[in-house]
Amino acid sequence: MVDERPELIRKLSKKDIRVIRDKEKVTKLGEKLRTLGERSTFHGIDVLLEASPGWRRRTVLIILIIMCFACILNVSHLIAGFVNMPVSTVINDEKANFTFPIVAICPDSPFSIERVSQDEELRNACLKLANAARALQIRAFTSSVTLQSELIQLPRYLGSADFWIARSGDRDTNWALPEGYWRQRVKRSFRGFFYTNRSRLSWTWNDILVSCEYDGRTCELDEHAVEAPTAVMPIQEERHWESKYEYPRLVSRVSNVESNLPSGWSREMPDPLKMLEKTEPWPKGKVVILDHPSKYYCFQSWDDRLFLRQPQSQASRRDARQAVAADGFHILISRAAKNEEDGSFSTDDIYKTSSSRSAARFGVRYGQSISVSLNQFVHKRLTSVYRPCKRRFPKENYLELSSYIMSGGFARRYFELSYTKSNCVAYYRQKVMYRLCRCFSEDYMVPLRMASELLKLGFCHSPSPGVEPGSDLFMRRVACHDSVASMTGDEILSLNFPKSWKVALVIRLTDEIQRYWLCGRYCEEVVSEADIIQRHEIPTDLPPSLTGFSNITKKSDLVAITIYANAARVRVISEGEQANIFNLIASIGGTFGLYLGLSGVTLFEIIEALALLLITTPALCRMNARRIRMRRRARVIRNLAVERLVDWKSSAAKKNVNAAT
Numbered sequence: 001m002v003d004e005r006p007e008l009i010r011k012l013s014k015k016d017i018r019v020i021r022d023k024e025k026v027t028k029l030g031e032k033l034r035t036l037g038e039r040s041t042f043h044g045i046d047v048l049l050e051a052s053p054g055w056r057r058r059t060v061l062i063i064l065i066i067m068c069f070a071c072i073l074n075v076s077h078l079i080a081g082f083v084n085m086p087v088s089t090v091i092n093d094e095k096a097n098f099t100f101p102i103v104a105i106c107p108d109s110p111f112s113i114e115r116v117s118q119d120e121e122l123r124n125a126c127l128k129l130a131n132a133a134r135a136l137q138i139r140a141f142t143s144s145v146t147l148q149s150e151l152i153q154l155p156r157y158l159g160s161a162d163f164w165i166a167r168s169g170d171r172d173t174n175w176a177l178p179e180g181y182w183r184q185r186v187k188r189s190f191r192g193f194f195y196t197n198r199s200r201l202s203w204t205w206n207d208i209l210v211s212c213e214y215d216g217r218t219c220e221l222d223e224h225a226v227e228a229p230t231a232v233m234p235i236q237e238e239r240h241w242e243s244k245y246e247y248p249r250l251v252s253r254v255s256n257v258e259s260n261l262p263s264g265w266s267r268e269m270p271d272p273l274k275m276l277e278k279t280e281p282w283p284k285g286k287v288v289i290l291d292h293p294s295k296y297y298c299f300q301s302w303d304d305r306l307f308l309r310q311p312q313s314q315a316s317r318r319d320a321r322q323a324v325a326a327d328g329f330h331i332l333i334s335r336a337a338k339n340e341e342d343g344s345f346s347t348d349d350i351y352k353t354s355s356s357r358s359a360a361r362f363g364v365r366y367g368q369s370i371s372v373s374l375n376q377f378v379h380k381r382l383t384s385v386y387r388p389c390k391r392r393f394p395k396e397n398y399l400e401l402s403s404y405i406m407s408g409g410f411a412r413r414y415f416e417l418s419y420t421k422s423n424c425v426a427y428y429r430q431k432v433m434y435r436l437c438r439c440f441s442e443d444y445m446v447p448l449r450m451a452s453e454l455l456k457l458g459f460c461h462s463p464s465p466g467v468e469p470g471s472d473l474f475m476r477r478v479a480c481h482d483s484v485a486s487m488t489g490d491e492i493l494s495l496n497f498p499k500s501w502k503v504a505l506v507i508r509l510t511d512e513i514q515r516y517w518l519c520g521r522y523c524e525e526v527v528s529e530a531d532i533i534q535r536h537e538i539p540t541d542l543p544p545s546l547t548g549f550s551n552i553t554k555k556s557d558l559v560a561i562t563i564y565a566n567a568a569r570v571r572v573i574s575e576g577e578q579a580n581i582f583n584l585i586a587s588i589g590g591t592f593g594l595y596l597g598l599s600g601v602t603l604f605e606i607i608e609a610l611a612l613l614l615i616t617t618p619a620l621c622r623m624n625a626r627r628i629r630m631r632r633r634a635r636v637i638r639n640l641a642v643e644r645l646v647d648w649k650s651s652a653a654k655k656n657v658n659a660a661t
Contacts, residue, residue: 019626022619029616036609071595075588080507082584083385101333101374101528103563163469164189185478188442188461192405329559333360333374333528334420360530369560373532376565379525386513389523393419396427397448409455414448424519425489428496432487437480439464493518531566 051057164185364370381389400413417423426444433441434453439460440446446454458464460481467474484492493515501509501517538555592598598606 018622022623025616025619026623029612032609032612036605067595071591074591074595076506078584078587078591083506100565101376101526103331103333167470167475185461188459191401191442191459192462329364329561331362331364331370331372331561331563333372333530333563360528362530362533364535364559364561366559367538367556369536369538369558369562371532371534371536371562371564372530373564373566374528375531376526376528379527381521381523381525383523386507387516389521391523393520393522395419396423398445399448399451399454401446404451409451412448412451419522421519421521425492428518429484429487429492432492432495433460433481433484436484437477439477439481441481441485443485490515 051060362370362372383389395416395418397414397416400411400415403411403413427447430440430444430446430450433439434450434457437460439457440450440454442459442461456465458467460477463469463474467477487495490511494511496518497511497514501514538558538560541555542553542558544550544552589599592603
């Protein structure tokens, strides 16, 4: 019989050549897969090949699919844990590498009743206001006040005390401690007047602090009693920020500024050209005394501060003496910045600073000497995909409130503070206060970017446009202030989560990660902790030969502060576990071996087989398509042969069918 294959009797067409090549590719693929199935350790392949068709082969296939799915889940968990693992280590340096932190010494109260009474003008105004308040049953505090410069001298010290006492009740149960304490509210309401009269109400450092010491070396007070470096907004941007409003009770006119300027100005009349110069650096390696209105936040938190309705009584004089005796200082130790020109003073209020890991606070009273030993270590963190640490954070600019209020809200002076987590939380707390309460808290510094909103809305405990003291709106703002102030840092950050981070994620986004993204952390952070705190009574008075003053300084007027480094203890802290890409690969390899029986070599063989399968897929598709077409043509031929009652297998029938089709 003559072989009638087309490749033997005639020249091959392109279609025939492609058919032959497809057959060769499929044959090669089958041989490769059979070889892999015979020697592979892949669980289930050999069993699957040997299983008889039917329910046995289906059962083996289902078990194999379940094992593959479990392997994928386990590997995904390993990868997610690797990219999201927080890793941090702590390395302790010796005393030679000790970096002195920022030390802020703040008076508990920058003024007292006795201090106010010493100034004749203020004393007469206080008495006049107290008599008016009693006569008008607290209505004097809500009377109209204009922006005239002579009326800005009217103090609201005792009037605001009467106002809050009348609304607090005997046990002060309406307010949550310490934010809601009526004495604290008086200090908040009195803030504006304090800034406009700061030069007469504030204690001078020479009056209250005599000596400080670091590492056995005494500190010259006048040399290091420095101002916080401040700057002003560039002239070209002031038009954008210039206020077109005149709000009563919050700010005064610029014309009220006298030669005796508060320390918010640089010890002289403001000069815009000098203000635009580069700010002076922070002091290096010394105790820093911040002569700045920010010390107004350092009010004492104890309950023995009294605001008296009748200063002339014997009991009032006794209470006033007790209040003066309770006056002292708070010493805040903030983290030591790597760049010594960065300031890191906490913008959080005194009740929240203790929650910061990089800040410590402690108090000292008159007639006491305090000795503080600092233990310091360097906290180094390793970055991960979803917890990236940073080497540098942009600084935040905070509004210098003294010059802001004195200038009628026009002077946008600010000071730069380096990033800390406490400052970050304080910023978002002020943002929540603005969004929910439509006012700003007096307990936190105001970011420069919120200066215009502060001018429109004011502080929560002070009158503002359309919000009179005692009104329902005023009390709602106060209640909202208490609610926001009592929130924890995590709650504050949770309220600031955006609707979408616009970040590709391969893990479940947790609240912890989102809080981390809002307030990140440094890759390297110097942490200072108060290790040993000792207080002693000052034994004797100091003669003028030691102090340089004209009179003897009594021990009841002295405060001595000593802060030194302690290298007696060595602390090594490790958090998390070390992770690298090799550990991840080893874990994934063990998972593949456990679930699928795959080794590294077998895995590469499977990858090679999959690649060959992908390459051969077009040939398989063409062969299946030709097979389908041939079956369809055979059915047509069979139907035609039956209709014509001929043997459809004969050559004559095929010729007729071909002619018909």
